[in-house]
Amino acid sequence: MPIDPGPRRQAEDLLRFIDASPSPWHAAATLAEWLEEAGFQCLDERQAWALEPAGRYYVLRDDSSLIAFSLGTDPLPEAGFRIVGAHTDSPGLRLKPQPAHVADAMLRLGVEVYGSPILATWTDRDLSLAGRVVLRGDSPTVCLMDFAEPLVRLPNLAIHLNREVNEAGLKLDKQTELPLLLTEVEEGLPAARQFLQLLAERLDCAEEAILSFELAVYDTQKGGFWGPQGEFIAASRLDNLASCHAALTALLAEDEAAATRVLALFDHEEIGSESFKGAASSFLGDTLMRISASLGFSAFDHQRALASSFLISADMAHAFHPNFAGAYEPEHKLIINHGPAIKVNANLRYTTEAFSQALFIGWCEAAGVPWQIYAHRGNLACGSTIGPIASAKLGVRSLDVGNPLWAMHSVRESAGSLDHAFLIQALRQFFACARIPVNG
Template identity: 60%
Template sequence: MPFSADAHTHARDLLDFIDASPSPWHAVATCARRLEAAGFQRLDEVDRWSLQAGGKYYVVRGGASIIAFVSGGQPLAEAGFRMVGAHTDSPGLRIKPKPAEHAQGMIRLGVEVYGGPILATFADRDLALAGRVLVKGESEARLVHFPDPMLRLPNLAIHMNRDVNEAGLKFNKQTELPLLLGVADAREADRRFRDPIARQLGVAPEALQTWELVAYDTQKGVLWGVDREFIADSQLDNLASCHAALSALLAVDQPDHTAIVAFFDHEEVGSESAAGAAGSFVSDVLARLSASQQLDAEDSQRMRARSFFISADMAHGWHPNFPSAYEPCHKALVNGGPVIKSNANQRYSTDAQSAARFMRYCEQAGVPCQQYAHRTDLGCGSTIGPIVAAQLGVASVDVGAPMWAMHSIRESAGVQDHLWMTQALSCALGA
């Protein structure tokens, strides 16, 4: 079926957003640029804040987490807030602090596995480095992003791995995952790693002090399918949700309640960090919002009781090649609409009331919605939803756009779903 020009335009903007954001630090920088272009003012946690009704603000913590908000026209105690949360990080390979290793005239870079990627999908891909680097004598990290391939994880030939198609492609995480960088003798290994980074930053190689770098896929995102109805890119989990929520916030105009989006780092590894959803970031921002309106403890509780939180993370789309992987009657179809995710053991924060509330937002937006529950005999993943809901004591729902190949280096989702999710979140933040 053909899709609207609006859906394709919005999907292409998502691809641009992801391609500009090969690391969580770049994702926050991309968000910040879009917010500032829309008139949002950057706040710093070390400064005193002076917030105005109707003001637009954002604050960054740790370089890879960001909270943006539009102050509502009504007092927080009377109107509360509406918040959408997502995460900026994705599973993958992170470069070690001293990565360069010499092996028979070749240089390999040692990596750590971050989160739970499908490791086999990293083989034979055009990889490069992106992330942040600290230069000696400077307090602020600098971003680096190499657009051209510079790393590779070549497969072993089938002649030496005859049962790969039956047993599956597997890598020993310590010995078989290091990435090939180039050719050099042992004395040049570290220098060959540092040189391109130093050139991009315009400093001497020995000035590079520390770094946090990811190995990312340089292939740009595309629309595919006979009617270009699908999206393929890296990091759809969960930059697609960040893009949808950010687009929704940018569309908010003079809300009665305060509209907030909060994008956290470290969700893929448990969220336990100063900048993660289990840290104090969102509570600290809400405390300062409350202080700006001189709310006492009683009014702060009233504010939370009137508020609502949407945890937006991607959902498992039904795969026609693997129907037995899904719970009967809970097949979330790609291009079938936003998905409400439920789990009786609170791996998702949804309850009946919050699900019904999101259904109303979808109805107001004129978009369909679906419901998802995991197979009972399979372990269910989780999100920031239960973490933030428990921390704030705020009604919460877990939702997401359906997708395929979650945690692959190359994921797929639906063009129409992304527009529908944005429209539903727009109703939630602006309603």
């Protein structure tokens, strides 16, 4: 399947974004940098907001959740908000607060499982650490840190010592078999001190200045294309940085639109969103309310705006894998490079209903984008997204969509080179919609 230069460039841009974003904190920083370059102004939640007509703004909450918005030309109560939501976090491994310990002359780092990664995929990879470190000062200072080069490893046990691995599968005890190998112990130096020295050298600070840290483990292999004509991409954290990138690209594609466009990217989706900066928090509701208030609209007008609004929850979907055909609903197979999936679940693990589905089909058709419909196999538990949480809190009509993905929650996932451009086009069409049709 030949890949045209335009979609390939957008896929290349996505891979660069993922490579620059080894942790949720780095992802938000990269997004903020791109927004600044596009003329968006940073707002502080602690300050009063004075928004200008047709203004473009963004706000960060605790370094890893971000909301950006571009004010529309039409009155907010009539036009409402066009919101695309996604999440900045990905499942994986996080260092424990005191990770360093000695095991038979090896310095190991204790980790905790974050979300639900496929643990076996983390073995025998060139792993590193990235995240944020808080330094001592007149007030605590947050620094982003990325070791960049391979630093730690989780070597597999040789098959000679685990003869049943190919039949029984690789199973790792989360306490005893997941600690990462770092280096040999330096004689006479406590393990904790040795690790702190490593952090201090990277940050060019004194060991005593380090107060705390949140560090994620990540695979250092860069994203890339595969297939005879580069029709597929492979990278870490496609779930869900691909949706973040698609939504941002769609937002930046036009300088202005009739309706106010909103990009809402949350941390902590992979662990349930129950935090002060997750989708279950007040972050999105607070921001939308402050937009209305700053523009001089009343609480009643704000309710009118919400009634005229729409939310697209963008998160990756399960692509059909021919080697495991029995894992899929037979009539709902998602084919890679055949367009974004509309995700449907009768128990509303996804927010799509008939009317919102029809609207998205219309936007896809207007944009010349193919679309698919996904439903989960009936005898398997269905995952969920930020959609049900954010939609219920706001009282806004919503649907769930996502591009097909192989190996979701693996350390290295695969998707289609064309699908990313398809989703961007569909989201651009959604953002350009001046009025949302009303049902009932």
